[in-house]
């Protein structure tokens with residue numbers, strides 16, 4: 001007795017075909033042209049696309065930042081993800097300087113314990129290899145081994161936020177060498193934080209304190225420089241590297257330059273950089289533009305076409321959200337000083353809608369590419385392809401029934417995310433999640449109970465991931 005999804009079109013990263021999908025318990029047990037329905041619960045997927053559930057590899061739930069905490073915790077954040085068709089997230093545990101990675105892991109597992117509603121994993125952000133001030137990085141490097149043994153096989157390294165999260169090139173290089181030996185992946189926030197902080201201080205000194213100047217003070221060149229530098233260092237160390245939230249054409253050129261020279265370099269962009277711009281969303285007219293203060297900032301609109309082209313040609317591998325939501329009362333901490341505006345925007349719920357509407361509907365990417373960018377590539381790159389990311393026998397039954405013909409209007413009034421605004425307020429899109437299964441359980445049915453999470457709070461499991469060097473050989 002299983003659940004049989006019948007009459008739908010299975011879309012994988014490489015093909016689309018009319019196929020039935022049989023779920024038993026938490027797994028997909030059969031994918032075939034016509035499966036006998038006898039004894040099974042039937043789910044009719046006529047006119048629907050049957051896809052692997054989305055995987056968002058860049059989220060910040062319950063994250064402390066600048067004296068406040070991101071508005072979505074593991075419950076609201078993962079429920080919003082599921083309502084939008086995402087069934088797995090990878091969040092970030094942040095090591096604090098002077099503390100061990102083990103402490104960070106304990107803290108983040110406590111945040112998610114009994115709260116996560118879909119499956120999740122963690123990257124470890126490494127900020128200090130000698131937290132106990134012994135004069136040696138040996139213990140810190142040994143902790144990287146502990147993390148990989150625990151199933152945390154990707155490390156985040158910050159080249160921005162000096163004094164808080166940024167590490168210097170020597171430390172970054174040591175982590176990369178160790179990661180290479182462990183087959184782990186280094187994820188890079190690529191911005192030249194030292195130079196940016198000088199520009200920021202000069203901007204404030206000149207009296208420019210509005211949200212608009214957050215964007216102007218973080219040059220695309222500072223991102224491109226750090227993109228090139230981090231990939232060059234990773235190449236020297238023999239390490240696979242993944243640039244997070246690549247936002248502009250300059251950085252894309254740096255990425256492609258190193259990819260063409262054989263560096264093991266991958267990158268994601270995020271939904272917001274594909275459809276929002278400094279001209280349209282933050283022209284410098286109001287405080288309201290604080291909604292769009294995140295890092296890297298929005299860029300000039302002309303950058304969008306090259307980013308879409310890079311998704312289509314494979315130089316960019318993934319679209320994530322960098323979901324880091326703050327309400328406007330939290331953003332208000334930075335009224336009068338853009339440096340104090342909590343950085344981040346809400347997007348976890350809208351990623352697939354935006355990617356489908358502006359990608360597939362506008363002919364920029366195929367439905368198969370959509371599946372690859374949203375699910376299959378993230379699973380492969382982050383060592384989860386044996387559990388997630390495909391409609392395949394033996395994998396977890398994380399299944400998204402996608403309705404490509406339904407109209408949907410994005411609005412803060414109806415969203416599940418815990419912010420009082422949407423970055424896409426009032427936008428009309430065609431294409432939305434109809435039903436969402438997580439490990440075989442129907443957790444969202446937008447056709448009968450729109451915007452509701454139907455599963456139990458805390459049902460999400462921590463995923464241990466393989467160390468596979470980003471799937472690059």
Ligand SMILES: [Zn+2]
Pocket residue numbers: 058060322324
């Ligand atoms: Zn982030």
